[in-house]
Structures are given as structure tokens and as C-alpha cells.
Amino acid sequence: MAKQKKHPEGTIAQNKKALHDYFVEQRYEAGLVLAGWEVKSLRAGKAQLVDSYVLLKDGEAWLMGCHITPLTTASTHVIADPVRTRKLLLNQRELGKLFGNVQQKGYTCVALSLYWKKHLIKCEIALGKGKKEFDKRHTEKERDSDREIQRAVRNKGKDD
Numbered sequence: 001m002a003k004q005k006k007h008p009e010g011t012i013a014q015n016k017k018a019l020h021d022y023f024v025e026q027r028y029e030a031g032l033v034l035a036g037w038e039v040k041s042l043r044a045g046k047a048q049l050v051d052s053y054v055l056l057k058d059g060e061a062w063l064m065g066c067h068i069t070p071l072t073t074a075s076t077h078v079i080a081d082p083v084r085t086r087k088l089l090l091n092q093r094e095l096g097k098l099f100g101n102v103q104q105k106g107y108t109c110v111a112l113s114l115y116w117k118k119h120l121i122k123c124e125i126a127l128g129k130g131k132k133e134f135d136k137r138h139t140e141k142e143r144d145s146d147r148e149i150q151r152a153v154r155n156k157g158k159d160d
Contacts (some may be wrong), residue, residue: 012042012114012121015049020136022110022128028098030061030123031089032114037080038068042121046071047114054088054109054125056099061088063111063123088123101127 018024034042041047052065063086070080090098101107112124131139 010116012045012116013047013049014113015052015111017050018110018112018126018128020131020139022108022126022130023135024112024126024128025107026097026101026127027112028090028094028125028127029117030125032063032121032123033087033089034121035078037070037078038086039121041068041071042114044071049111049114052111054098054111055085056095056102056109059095061090061095061098061109061125062086063088066111066114088125098127106130 046069048067048069050067052063052067055062055064065083066086067083069082098109102109106129108128108130110126110128112126114121114123116122
């Protein structure tokens with residue numbers, strides 16, 4: 001019998017900047033339309049989502065600004081464009097909700113992460129509302145205070 005290949009698991013790339021800049025209200029899981037060289041690069045973990053966002057037009061969702069670095073050995077006969085627009089696969093109901101919410105003032109759609117789900121590559125997208133500067137500072141203060149509390153709880157029994 002042939003050996004079964006293990007499917008890669010876990011996160012390929014995350015967009016931490018999006019969590020810092022937006023209040024995430026709803027999350028969606030979308031499939032991606034990819035070329036062969038892009039899948040090989042993602043297997044090697046060569047992706048960045050830092051400035052990526054989702055463009056909604058003509059009843060479809062497109063991932064813009066996602067950078068997938070081509071491997072030198074993977075694509076010799078294809079001219080690889082690392083930042084091409086990639087189509088996101090969502091059902092009509094989800095697309096309708098996104099279109100309706102993005103029309104409201106202050107809402108946008110951003111990509112949060114790329115990850116493996118069995119043998120498929122999925123993109124987690126989110127409907128977010130932009131944070132103001134004081135909101136970012138407030139979030140940072142909360143995170144620092146939580147960290148201090150955790151540190152105090154962890155060290156409480158060690159002082160005795």
C-alpha cells in the first residue's frame with residue numbers, strides 16, 4: 001500500500017495589522033482561486049497579507065494586495081505575478097451580506113489570514129469598522145493590563 005500524504009495544517013499567513021486597525025464584526029471563510037505555483041509557494045509559507053483587502057464588485061469578491069512570493073524552482077515556464085488579484089469563493093448569501101454592509105459608512109472588508117483546511121487553502125475575511133487613534137490606545141492599555149494580571153497570577157504562588 002502507498003503511504004498516505006499528511007495534509008499540511010495550520011496558518012500560512014496572518015494580517016495582524018488588520019486586527020490593530022479595525023474592529024472585527026463578522027468573519028467569513030472563503031476559498032481562493034490559485035495557480036499551481038501559488039499553491040507550492042503557500043506550502044513553503046511564502047505569503048504576506050499586510051496590506052491586503054477585499055474588493056467587492058460585479059457580484060464577486062476579489063483579494064487585492066496579497067503577496068505570494070514565487071519559488072524559483074516551481075514556475076519556470078509561467079511568468080509569475082506575486083501581487084495579482086485573486087478571486088474569493090463565497091456563496092451568494094454571504095456576498096449579499098458583505099455588499100450590504102460595505103455600503104454603510106466606515107465599514108470595509110479585509111483579509112485576516114490564510115490557512116489550510118484539509119487539503120484546501122482558505123482565506124478568513126472580516127467585515128470591519130475602522131478604529132480611531134484613541135481606540136487603538138485603549139486596546140493597547142487593555143492588553144497591557146491583562147498581561148500584568150496574568151503575570152501577577154502566575155507569580156503569586158512562587159513568592160512564598
